[in-house]
Amino acid sequence: MNRTGTDRGLSAVIEYIDDSMAFEPSSYNESYLDRRISARMRRTDCSAYTGYLDVLSTDGDEREALLDALSINVTSFFRNPEVWERLRDVLRELTASKRTVQCWSAACADGREPYSIAMLARDDPEIREQSIEITATDIDAEILETARAGVYESTRTTDIESQLASLSSPAEHVDIDGDRSFSIRPSVKRMVSFEQHDLISGPRKRGYDLVLCRNLLIYIDRSYKEPIFEMLTSALNDRGFLTIGKSETLPHSFREHYEAYDRGAHIYRRD
Ligand SMILES: C[S@@+](CC[C@H](N)C(=O)[O-])C[C@H]1O[C@@H](n2cnc3c(N)ncnc32)[C@H](O)[C@@H]1O
Known part of the structure; x- marks a missing residue:
């Protein structure tokens, strides 16, 4: 043809x-x-x-x-582990200086990203986990049900145990049934609230110190990127942090609003 x-x-x-x-x-x-x-x-x-x-x-x-x-909902716990090492620093810094630290995992898919924030906070003694509150949103109502259930299975291509390997004691955060099924513990679940939200046409959100919006923008048509960045930028407090995916870039028109905190990890700070 x-x-x-x-x-x-x-x-x-x-x-x-x-x-x-x-x-x-x-x-x-x-x-x-x-x-x-x-x-x-x-x-x-x-x-x-x-x-x-x-x-x-x-x-x-x-x-x-x-x-x-x-429905592009591929995800994993601690996706791009080197980025999470820098997010560890971000969470240490934020929780050292603020009583309440609001985090937003935007386009959270089946919940592994927001649960990663919660588990990292509980696992690292230098992060004050009591101060962390996590909102996790996605457009897909069905995947949010999976996220709320918080049960994940290893398969031939997905090794959950290795995804959790950066935690010092994974068994404190997940119940492991055999070597395949991993259920997020209530103490971790309590830190995350899930809600359905469309990043293109949904209501604006405000008051976040850390926003993660990773691996959605690569699929989105160029004309919708600006509205999404407007949504993310207005959601951030002054000096708040934004993390986008490893193969995603800040549009030119938004660069003046941010300084790079770690360019390689794609973590930016609101100016
Ligand atoms: C590839 S996953 C990213 C998951 C996670 N952030 C990560 O990096 O591993 C992309 C998610 O974006 C969600 N999504 C697609 N369009 C969206 C929109 N307009 N608003 C909010 N979420 C959307 C999909 O339902 C999917 O769960």
Whole structure:
């Protein structure tokens, strides 16, 4: 198929998703959507978008599978451990100087990121964990249920035990059943409150000392990045910290609002 035909085919699939499925493709960049759609096409032996569109419109299971593939909720405990070493310093500094430290894990997926903050705070004697309050939000109501349940399984490709290896005593923070199932302990869960929130169109939030918004911006269409950064920037107190993902960048128009705390770890401080 020539390039124009391919583009038209992809546009037709995206239009179908927009009209008929519980997902808004307009916020995501096209190459991301194409990668996810193409992966499903390979799984269903479709070599052309038009053929895949036929499958989609007749097969409810495939619509479900595509929805799963589009919901980008890959995450882990202490994702990018070197970043967490710097966040350890940030939490030490904040809790040494403030009575209450408000943290926001924005786009928290299944909760492993906010639970990482809570476990780190409990694990490190130089972080005053009693002062830490964590809000964790995501657009996806279903994944927030998983987050609230706080039970995670090791699989062939996910080794939870190694994700928790930076903690001095993981067993104080999670109950380990066999060597596969890990349940977050109530003492850790108590530190985190989960709520559904859309970073593009949801209400503004305020009063945070540390905001983590990692690994969402890479998927988002450029035109939605500014509203998200406005949301994150207005949520931060003066001298508050913002952490974005390792392959994400601050848009130019926001650079004047921040100084780099650790450029390599993508941690910035509100000016
Ligand atoms: C790849 S996960 C990132 C998880 C975690 N922050 C990390 O870095 O491991 C991206 C999450 O963004 C959520 N998301 C997508 N669009 C969103 C939006 N407009 N507002 C809030 N969350 C969104 C998805 O539901 C998904 O759980």
